[in-house]
Amino acid sequence: MDPIELLRYAAPVAIAALGETVVQRAGLIHISLEGTMLTGAFFAMWVVALTGSVGLGLGAALLIGAAMAIVFGWFTIWRAADQVVVGTALNLLAIGLTGTLFRSQFGQSGKLLSVGKLPTFWGGLDLVLVLLLVGVPVIGFLLAKSSWGLALRSAGEYPKATEAAGYSVLRLRTGAMLVGGMLGGLAGAYLTVGITGSFADNCTAGRGFVAIAMVTFGRWRPWGVLLAALFIGAADSLQFRFQASGVQVPYPLIMAMPYVLTLLVLVVVGKGKRFAGGAPAALGQAFRRGE
């Protein structure tokens, strides 16, 4: 299939997973990524519907993504609350919030919306796709080579040493959350103002959770994560193609194919260090100063 089309449909997962890579490298799991994407998707569409400016819509998504990340970060980083509990609550909050606002703005019985989309150039590329393609090597380089990247990774591996070296684990993690939140918001926005020009309740449809799985699949490296997202995107295209060509297999089985593949890969590669780097050692653990 057309490589740019493949990239376009994989982009929401890829962008969110790129941000999640930074977050997980710092030792957090952004469980509310799905909710962050959904709020980003809604606010981008809303701002575009109000102002007609796609640029403002993307900006709004970055801001709301950062805001969601700050809420998650306040509880999980500064208050050391459980990341799964806070993340789940925020996911539900996002569904309720976007649903309520959508109904209040666009009618109780809903409306099929069509808002302006990102302009494309060079045979289908657009600003966000270019940003993704540039962002992967840039974030990869910063994580691997910069002092910020080194400090951030150490906060995910052995935060006590990070503190001993004079860095603030809490600040490093907050910074990582901001990057993850903004990219999460942007990923959602790309669904509404990049691909479809429309919004519906729960239109992210679990892509945030897929993005979290892609980080493990991609071995916590930006390039690996991008390839993982493209792989799942290709598997998804393939399942639609199977359905349309009338393969005599029940469609739920075909539809499950990308996820079964993901599960298989996760089972095989696991969290361990056997394959090209493993999970950050302090992943998902709250850090309290002075313990």
Add this chain to the structure above:
Amino acid sequence: MGRNESETVVRTGSGLTVSKIFTYIRMMKLWHLLPILAMVAIGCSAGNETAKTPEGEKPSTTQEFKVALITPGKVNDSGWNALAYDGLQAIKSDMSATVDNQEAAGPKAQEAMRAYAQKGYNLVFGHGYEYNEPGAEIAADFPDTVFVSSSGGKTAKNAGAFRFYLEQGFYLAGVMAAKMSKTGKIGSVAVIDVPSIASTIKAYEAGAKAANPKIVIIPPVFFGNEGDIAGAKKATESVLAQGADFIIHQANSAAQGVFDACKERGANAFGSNSDQNENPSGAVVASATIIAKPAFLALAKQVQEKKYEGAVSLFGMEQDAIDFVINPTFTAKVPPELVKELEQMKADIKSGKLVVPKAEF
């Protein structure tokens, strides 16, 4: 979690002072609950405004006519659930009835029906065949409430079903698609494969085959998640990639993805459930529509006048509840003979000369 918070013991003894309470709150880290509280607050308001605190309502008087609607999905889906919601609103405004609605599926459905019946609702409408059996089951317990489902075959004195014969509209869409397709291929996109959706798509395919036996029908492609517009768009592209140039959908709130893909590839789409001809994509050539309000009003009036008798009734073109509307801006491109043929078919359906296939479920 580093510290062992669960071991904090809270005594609600007599010496409880305000400062102690604050200490307890701090010790128990109750602010962990804040996002949950916020979620509950928003979650409650996310439900339908009219769905709040049914227990706070006053008991029904003889004059008050109360109608409840239970839907399998969100009422803002611009499709199946939305049309029932609009029907309910028509009952509210035209008959000044008290109305309420909620989303309930699976085991919750019967619970919701019981709750409405206990609160004295005169008519409880379940919008789906899955509400038929639960309704018929509890009908004997609540003789003063009428339970009606969309589709289904079970009846009781005060329980029954009514079904929109949307297959008729889909059949005509199939005829139009088969007669107008330049590639000789047509297709469809839907959320999931449930009996009600499958039956309409079968009718679309039957119409196409009847109009042009050589037409190639691309199998329906399902995208699985209600609301997944991007998924619907990708699914549509996979059908278009097979060469189809006419597509019908059962995508509800994700339909914009179907129309958007058709617009980008220069293909034609059919609207469904509601009249979507004016969709900004400009890709919709015609719509197979359900005109739900008259049917809902007629049913409610029957119940109000205590004339309802448990039955399975069908609302089709004969009752002006189903229509097939060609997009006026597209009419110039439709051969006049085809327009005439479609009109004739409508007349034949109304007179019973043409019976459109439908699945029983």
